[in-house]
Amino acid sequence: ANNYMKRKVWDMSVSYVYQITDWMKLKERFSYFHSDLDYHCIEGLSYRTSKDPIYKWYYKKSETEKIYVDLDTVQRGNAARQNPLNFNPDHKNVNNTIELTGKFETGSVLHNYTLGWTYNCFDFAQYNGYGDDDLWGPGLDALLPVRDPHIVQGWWDTKVSAVSLRTERTHGIYLHDVIEFNDKWKMMASGRVDLYSRKTSSATIDDGKQKYETKNRKEWKEVETSAFTYRVGVVYFPMPELSFYGSISSYFNPVTTTYSPTVMYLDRKGNEFNPDEDGGEVFKPEKGYSTEVGVRYTLNEMVDINASVFYIRKYNIVKSLGDTTVLVDGVATEKSIRGQVGRADSRGFDIEVVVRPLPTLQVTGGLGWSDYRLREIAESGRFSKYKEQNKNVRATGVPRTTFYAYADYTIPRGVLKNLSFHLSGNFKDKVFRNIDNRLYDPALWLMDAGIFYTIKNHVTLALNINNLFDKEYFERTTIMAKPRNYQASVSYTF
Incomplete structure (x- = not known):
């Protein structure tokens, strides 16, 4: 009954543009994000096991070893005391970017440049209550009958006793220029220097609260590195x-x-x-x-x-x-x-084809293929x-071939004018989990559909049908994806 997850988020951003001249301006963007999560939960139930034949059922762990299982009773948490879980990650992210953009000409060549500096700081602290003395109460390791269980059996509580710390900072200075030689040739060239640092440490907590004393913190371990990266592109018309x-x-x-x-x-x-x-x-x-x-x-x-x-x-x-x-x-x-x-x-490679046989009908199809390997x-x-x-x-873990297709049609006139229909499909090749054993998730084709109706260019009514043919498949290794589901919405545009 006292499981809970609470999260507070503060999110703020500010941007400012100053027009210096008609061919130069200064942009400033600042953002701040803070997330504070408290997680306090018994996640698992487990059967009691023993190496001794004290239970009726067993399974073979090896040819010579049997593990006996009590199939009539489950235990909240497990013997390794990895449940309940009590951890409280608290992280802050600050980003600031200043850019000077403008245009100038060298002879008949036009330059569109951006000179910028960006700073990012990620500060992370996770408070953990995994110690032997961090959990207490009669509800710990409670036993529940498999048939007709009483779900709530006693309270439990916890405190935090340690914290993991990490701070990452990045300074980036960059310059890129889009160069227009004439109507047929355009070029982009850019370079960037990044200065990166990362500090990690840990500390113990004396009073069980989400705050630690500097004297209880270990020495910081710091990694500092830097690199120059570039990008060059050319377009010919x-x-x-x-x-x-x-x-x-x-x-x-x-x-x-x-x-x-x-x-x-x-x-x-x-x-x-x-x-x-x-x-x-x-x-x-x-x-x-x-x-x-x-x-x-x-x-x-x-x-x-x-x-x-x-x-x-x-x-x-x-x-x-x-x-x-x-x-x-x-x-x-x-x-x-x-x-x-x-x-x-x-x-x-990838290829995409867009066809518009009518002004109100568009059909799009795309095919992609990729192959990643460790070579040397x-x-x-x-x-x-x-x-x-x-x-x-x-x-492993990625499909080699992907394909998508979708079509949109809007009725242009009549009583049903502005009524739109959408149909889309996505194909994902089989995804190998183990190449040697030929273990893979099978190839999958999914389709979605939607109906949209706009009233006087302001109100839009929409109904989406996801997983149109109700395919059963795994979204992740042990998690089944949603069956056919529906989503209705109303939106208003000012």
Whole structure:
């Protein structure tokens, strides 16, 4: 009865634009977000088990070991005391962006530039009540009969005794320019420098409240890194109806690993190195680049065709490469091996076709295909025996092929004028969970439909039917998706 989840959110944003001249202006955007969540809940029920034959039923854990189960009774929580759950995440996010935008000409070339600085701070504290003394009350570990249970059986309460802390800050300075050479050639070039820092720590709490004393906090572990990224794109218009484009861009993703004495570290060439034991950057940022070329064609404003192909390359990927035994002060010590040795790529294409046979009818279809694989593992010297099991194997958890189609039609005149119909379908290829065992979620085709009616351009009545054919499928591994469902709405436009 005393399970609860409470959440408070504060969300604020401010923007300001100052027109310096008719060809230059300054933009300021500031936002603040604060979320405070209190979660206090017994999530699970479990059967009582024993290795001794004290219950009637059992299952085999192995060929020689039986686990006996009481199927008549369930227990609130479990023996490992992972329930009830009591955690209170509190996080704040501050973002500020200043941009100077304008235009100027160099000869016959027009430049549209943006010079900007952005700052983002994410401050996170999660208060936890997982200690042995954090839970009390007669309702803990209550037993309930499976048949005709009394759901509410005694109260329980809890307090917090520890807090996990994390703060991330990013400063970004960027400049990009859209360059118009003439009616046929346009170009965009941009560069950005990011300065990133991340601090983590933890603390104990004496009084059970969501506040900690500085003296109870451990030393901060900090990771600092920086990177330069770029983007360049070109568009060519041989005629107004046809355009070709190409682009290349880079990216970086900080690796926030902190030092552990139980880990052996390998650099991107597979060589062992000793990171900063007092905190600081262990691995270099994950980096990569992507390239894309595409085409767009419009035929008499009735048909639009967009198509593109892409290639993405990633390197500095951190992988777990097994375990090894090393001598530490003359003592044999087991260590796990983590190396920044992975390189991967993704390639694919997509195409979209939009057809407008009537002014009030539009039909759209799109097809996408992509393939992501880990391609290489750097090897050197005595570490050459450590292999990545998934090398050159397609990625799990994502479909290879996707397809969508939808149509919209609005009655243009008569008594039913402005009555609109919508029909859409989405196809997702099978999603592998385990390649070796051929375990996958089957391919899926879902359809939705909708009816919309607008009254005097202000009031819109809508009815949507989701999962039109009532398909049964899993939204996530153990969670069934919604069956056919309906959503009605009324909106007013001023």
